[in-house]
Amino acid sequence: MDxxxxxxxxxxxxxxxxxxxxxxxxxxxPAVTGQIRTLExxxxxxxxxxxxxxVTPTTIGDELAHRAAPHLDALIEIAETGLDSESSGVRTLHLAGPPEFTSLRALPALAPLTAQGLALRTSFFGKNEETLEGLAAGxxxxxxATAxxxxxxxxxxxxxxxxxxLIAAPRWAARLGHNVLRDGHVVLEQLPVVEVHESLPLVSRYWAAVFDSRxxxxxxxxxxxxxxxLECAAAGAGLAVVPRYLCAGALERGEVVALLDPPVPPLRTYFLVVRTGTLGLPPIARAHEWLLRAAVDW
Incomplete structure (x- = not known):
């Protein structure tokens, strides 16, 4: 088989x-279509x-993929290992993820591995689908990933x-009073909103979890x-919803304030994702384990 x-x-x-x-x-x-037809x-x-x-795989397609994919990934790893050993002996790990979390959490956690012969190459993606598609394609x-x-x-x-x-600059928080935050829509009517996308993904998720509304x-x-x-919110541009790890320093310095302290704060789970079967490869396994250890303190 080719x-x-x-x-x-x-x-x-x-x-x-x-x-x-x-x-x-x-x-x-057309080239991809032709190759699949040839294989069929x-x-x-x-x-x-x-x-x-x-397209949707047939049962035969699923069976072939599950049997072949780990071995194909291993062959690619063998080829890359050969290239590495011919040069400096440095093994390269290609990491992908959201820019903020990867920059402030993952990369600092993996930094000590560079002294152990691991080189890092990083790609940032704003959309979870792009991250996973790139991983699946090798x-x-x-x-x-966030899902x-x-x-x-x-x-x-x-x-x-x-x-x-949910944060804002102190001057905005002072205008709200003590009882304004009972209904989420009241906040948005009084404050401008700073977000990463027109669909307001973080604000919408927060409103659904805390106010049961949109x-x-x-x-x-x-x-x-x-x-x-965060910088725009601290400068007074409006309210924003950001991860606590990102705004903890600004909260301590008083640059922003938390507008609410809900009993059950909204959470988002991060996942470490690999192609099935590749955790047996030393560079990937080492980085995977290193991140899981570091995450205990996150």
Whole structure:
């Protein structure tokens, strides 16, 4: 069986689409379609059911993917190991995840491993789907995700929970009084909102958990980086919802204040995700274990 065809098959299986697989492989969609048809002819069985949006693997396709994917990943690792040993002996780990958490949590935790011969290459993604698609296609070795992936080709381990805090500059908090925060919509009517996206993902999640409602306002400042969101809120641009680890220092310094202290604060879980079978590879296993140890204190 041609390994190039097998690699294309595994990529399509992980991506769920010929179009996405073609982009991940750097091929045209007709080339990917042709390779899958060639493999299906060789096996004498259909591997995917074509649908209006993407493809769904047949039972034979699922079985082949589960049997072949770990071995294909191992072959890629062997090839990369050979390249590393011919140069400096440094092993490279490709890490992907959200920019803020990866920058402030994961990378500092992994920094000591560089003294043990591990090199790090990092990719930032704002959308969870982009992170997991890149991991499935083999562009990354280890990913930090905000949702557990479906299916058996990716394996996820819960890493830690992040608490979300509703914050604003002290001058805005002083205007609200003591009883204004009983209803979420009242806050949004009185304060502008700083968020990472027009859909207000963090504010909406907070409102649903704390007020059992949806925010009625739109964002005043939209900036796709939580660190910038925090700086804008501290400068008085409006209220924001940010992770506690990100705003803890600003809270201690009085640059922002927490507008609420709910009995059960909204949480978001982070997951460490690998391609199934790759935790047996030393660089990935070491980084995976290192992050889990560090997360105990997060």
């Amino acid at each position: 390994l190039a065809l097998l690699r294309t098959f595994v990529t399509v299986h992980r991506a769920g689409s010929f179009t996405r697989a073609a982009a991940l492989l750097g091929l045209s969609q 002819r060789q096996l004498g069985r259909p591997l995917f059911l074509r649908q209006a949006r993407g 562009h990354h070795d280890l990913a930090i 557990r992936p479906r299916g058996g080709l990716l394996t996820a381990t819960a890493l830690c929970d992040e608490e979300h805090v 925010p009625a306002s739109s964002g005043t400042v939209i900036v796709p980086d939580l660190r910038a969101v």
